[in-house]
Amino acid sequence: MKLIAFDADDTLWVNEPNYVNVKDKLFEMMAHHVDPVILSQRFYDAQMRNLRVFGYGAKSFILSMIETGIELTNGAITGSEIQQIIDVGRELLDFPIEVLDGVQEVLETLSNHFDLMVLTKGDLFDQESKIARSGLGHYFKHVEIVSEKNEQAYLSILKKYNLQPSEFIMIGNSLKSDVLPVVHIGCRAIHIPFSVTWEHEQVADEQLLDKSFTTLESARELLTLFESSLPPVILNKSFY
Amino acid sequence: MKLIAFDADDTLWVNEPNYVNVKDKLFEMMAHHVDPVILSQRFYDAQMRNLRVFGYGAKSFILSMIETGIELTNGAITGSEIQQIIDVGRELLDFPIEVLDGVQEVLETLSNHFDLMVLTKGDLFDQESKIARSGLGHYFKHVEIVSEKNEQAYLSILKKYNLQPSEFIMIGNSLKSDVLPVVHIGCRAIHIPFSVTWEHEQVADEQLLDKSFTTLESARELLTLFESSLPPVILNKSFY
Numbered sequence: 001m002k003l004i005a006f007d008a009d010d011t012l013w014v015n016e017p018n019y020v021n022v023k024d025k026l027f028e029m030m031a032h033h034v035d036p037v038i039l040s041q042r043f044y045d046a047q048m049r050n051l052r053v054f055g056y057g058a059k060s061f062i063l064s065m066i067e068t069g070i071e072l073t074n075g076a077i078t079g080s081e082i083q084q085i086i087d088v089g090r091e092l093l094d095f096p097i098e099v100l101d102g103v104q105e106v107l108e109t110l111s112n113h114f115d116l117m118v119l120t121k122g123d124l125f126d127q128e129s130k131i132a133r134s135g136l137g138h139y140f141k142h143v144e145i146v147s148e149k150n151e152q153a154y155l156s157i158l159k160k161y162n163l164q165p166s167e168f169i170m171i172g173n174s175l176k177s178d179v180l181p182v183v184h185i186g187c188r189a190i191h192i193p194f195s196v197t198w199e200h201e202q203v204a205d206e207q208l209l210d211k212s213f214t215t216l217e218s219a220r221e222l223l224t225l226f227e228s229s230l231p232p233v234i235l236n237k238s239f240y
Numbered sequence: 241m242k243l244i245a246f247d248a249d250d251t252l253w254v255n256e257p258n259y260v261n262v263k264d265k266l267f268e269m270m271a272h273h274v275d276p277v278i279l280s281q282r283f284y285d286a287q288m289r290n291l292r293v294f295g296y297g298a299k300s301f302i303l304s305m306i307e308t309g310i311e312l313t314n315g316a317i318t319g320s321e322i323q324q325i326i327d328v329g330r331e332l333l334d335f336p337i338e339v340l341d342g343v344q345e346v347l348e349t350l351s352n353h354f355d356l357m358v359l360t361k362g363d364l365f366d367q368e369s370k371i372a373r374s375g376l377g378h379y380f381k382h383v384e385i386v387s388e389k390n391e392q393a394y395l396s397i398l399k400k401y402n403l404q405p406s407e408f409i410m411i412g413n414s415l416k417s418d419v420l421p422v423v424h425i426g427c428r429a430i431h432i433p434f435s436v437t438w439e440h441e442q443v444a445d446e447q448l449l450d451k452s453f454t455t456l457e458s459a460r461e462l463l464t465l466f467e468s469s470l471p472p473v474i475l476n477k478s479f480y
Contacts, residue, residue: 055366059303066306070322079310079313079314080315082310124364124386147365
């Protein structure tokens with residue numbers, strides 16, 4: 001094991017609930033214009049449509065919300081209401097980072113024995129800002145922010161860091177982004193589910209058939225998992 | 241010389257004129273609401289104010305333009321007009337890439353002898369899309385997209401790639417982002433000015449005092465500059 005990579009949002013810190021919270025505020029704000037159920041559906045459609053052009057992250061979220069507001073009111077939404085969307089959306093770019101239980105201790109311990117990486121997808125500026133606000137940056141030797149976490153992206157990481165599949169492990173909350181593509185290219189993955197999963201990140205049960213990965217209840221359990229390989233100074237690849 | 245890094249926008253391909261073009265269209269569109277000179281000034285102010293939260297790039301540009309429209313019309317701008325801002329702004333995310341004169345030949349030659357890198361700042365998704373659309377991606381061994389190109393960012397690159405300052409050279413059109421911070425940390429920089437420079441990237445002449453770097457008229461001249469070190473297979477650090 002040469003490199004342990006951690007997803008960031010909802011693996012190291014709470015993220016999705018902030019989006020849910022902002023969405024709730026905006027839906028409430030627009031409730032006199034449109035039915036929340038329709039708003040929710042159309043907003044998701046706009047996000048998916050815009051993904052190819054705008055990518056992930058807060059700015060993309062704000063732009064999709066503005067477009068949905070305009071569409072559902074046939075352009076009758078006012079400039080001031082759109083400014084409110086931007087102002088509420090801006091919270092997504094500077095909410096206080098709540099580090100998940102056990103993460104700090106796990107990083108403290110593992111960083112003494114392994115090279116750690118943050119490997120996250122999304123908006124560069126947005127993600128860098130969250131890493132800075134989290135105060136966890138110093139535990140990571142590498143930070144890689146990619147636009148999409150698919151097999152190709154993981155293969156590029158292996159190549160860039162000159163790693164064999166057996167030398168890399170990925171830890172994250174998303175089966176779609178952190179587990180399945182990793183397992184498909186022959187690397188190991190650890191799944192730590194989070195209470196809320198964005199619709200776009202959900203996968204059907206049948207996609208998990210014949211896939212081998214480890215699921216933990218919380219980051220804290222990583223210590224037990226890696227325990228047998230600590231503290232020997234020279235670690236080998238068959239640590240679990 | 242181990243690594244030659246190229247800036248992307250207005251170094252490898254035309255970029256700023258697309259922004260100027262979109263700005264002109266939007267200013268014209270809003271001409272019945274507001275004076276273009278005031279609009280231009282307030283838009284720049286909005287961009288600077290938002291840089292800390294939204295970063296660089298097209299999405300940030302669109303959001304700042306929307307805010308400026310709302311501000312200058314006291315919220316009277318309509319939803320449909322804002323949709324027009326988004327639609328015109330979206331062009332920034334998929335305009336056809338016009339590779340600058342000589343760039344292709346230079347990359348073709350240099351990539352046979354050196355490791356090349358794209359080193360650009362801005363929005364990750366936006367920049368990755370431009371690299372893909374340019375068709376130049378295969379010349380580059382590395383792509384690094386950073387949120388700001390300052391001394392700290394360049395020092396991180398040297399550290400990450402395990403390079404001495406003498407082993408790295410930066411080529412770009414921006415004195416502020418591609419030349420000054422690079423020279424300050426003891427690396428070499430080549431400046432290839434571009435016809436249009438965004439206000440934010442301009443530097444005062446006195447900042448150039450006592451700074452040593454090479455200025456070329458076009459990318460094509462890089463071939464002459466590097467000529468003496470080609471084609472020997474083993475290149476040394478004193479190639480110019």
